[in-house]
Amino acid sequence: MAHRLAWLLTHGEWPEHEIDHINGDRSDNRLVNLRPATRQQNMINRRMHKSNKLGVKGVTQVKDRYRAQLWFNGEFVLNRTFATIEEASAAYQAKAQEVFGEWNRAA
Template structure:
């Protein structure tokens, strides 16, 4: 898929992140119809030329004329929000900074767990392949604050940079 071919088949609105068909794709789809469908994972799939693509990767190609060099991160964590302002080309470590709270987490706070041996809350930030300790704390809210402070220093992800 090239940018020229993509632009020939589809329109893309960078403000909404929505693709629409430029031409009649088949008997069901008409010009102007929204292209793609949301997968169970939350990502939008788009079938073009007999091949399935992830819409956020096509959006990058449409706007920048090249495929992303690494992974694409949805800054606001909404996998179906394909506005170009919500996408950034990042390495794996940067993309992992922007993950939801793991299902196994019992503290309810990212990066914080209760250390039974110490009987304290342990805060730590994972960055560049290793854990950085943000300390042991008697109160959960102190551990959460310590995690947030350290993450703000070492992580490159800034969800506040995106305006809704």
């Protein structure tokens, strides 16, 4: 909650929704690393899950191919398979950047 207190002391008001840590480090409460965010924006900026076996965000392996999937506003905006993990990752990152813009986190 230190990030919310820092926001209050600096801006004179509680944030309307949540406070996002731009670099993903929840212990980094410098003001340059904080921005107001909706829950959805805050979730978009999360790091890759620690159980990710491929080490590539948004990509899963399906037999001998790689599926890039991106779900947004209740529907898939990307759901394709590729021959290589690099192609799938590039497709995911391009679509995520298009959809999420500044909120997109690569890994």
